[in-house]
Amino acid sequence: MINEIKKDAESRMKKSLDALHANFNKIRTGRAHTSILDSVMVDYYGAQMPINQVASVNVEDARTLSVVPWEKSMVPKVEKAIMTSDLGLNPATAGSVIRVPMPMLTEETRKGYIKQARSEAENARVAVRNVRRDANGDIKALLKEKEISEDEEHRGVEDIQKLTDKYIAEIDKLLEAKEHDLMQV
Incomplete structure (x- = not known):
């Protein structure tokens, strides 16, 4: 029973980490x-539709993406979608190829992105801690119903804490890597 709670907690913590990965990928x-x-x-x-289902998106060089829509008639719509997105990108069309140059980040923008990354990391930490709270509550409920002994409850809570520490350390490592990435010129 405790093993099921641990497995559920670990899968939920993993989902929080995956969500953090996805959020970090959105921060350019x-x-x-x-x-x-x-x-x-x-x-x-x-x-x-997501852009990758109507066009091929490729890295042309370190600062440029090239987007080639599957249908020529989609070029203006794809270009408009990139422009109106909240990413701050200005695409340039040459025939059926849309080039998206990545603007240089100013010091101020970098600090803003780092602040955003820290906020995302904190949200992930909170999510992991919420999973810990739920798992500990489930274990204490088992103890209250006398389905497990106090020793088993103590071990279960310790194991959940070790799991929490592991995932929080992983989040901190991801944040450190993202901050390092953002500060490189």
């Missing part, structure tokens, strides 16, 4: 990478 570092455009939605014949 000045270098071009295709996941920057993952959140861009394009109007495709009346339906909103």
Whole structure:
């Protein structure tokens, strides 16, 4: 029973870490990478579709993405979707290829992105701690119903704490790497 609680807690903590990865990918570092455009939605014949389902997105060089829509008629719609996204990018079209240059980050923007990264990391830590609280509550409920002994409850709480420490350390490591990435010129 305690093992099921631990497995559930670990899978939920892993999901928090995965969500942090996704959020960190949305914070641009000045270098071009295709996941920057993952959140861009394009109007495709009346339906909103992710950009990677209507065009191929490739890294042209360190500071430029190239987007090639599958259909020539989609070029203006894809370009408009990139422009109206909240990413602050200005695409340039040459025929059927849309080039998206990554603007240089100023010191002020870097600090803003670091603040955003720290906020995302803190949200992930809070999520992990909430999972710990829920798991500990489940273990204490088992003790209250006399389904486990106090020793088993104590071991279960310790194991959940070790799991929490492991995932919080992982979050801190990811944050440190993202901050280092953002501060590189």
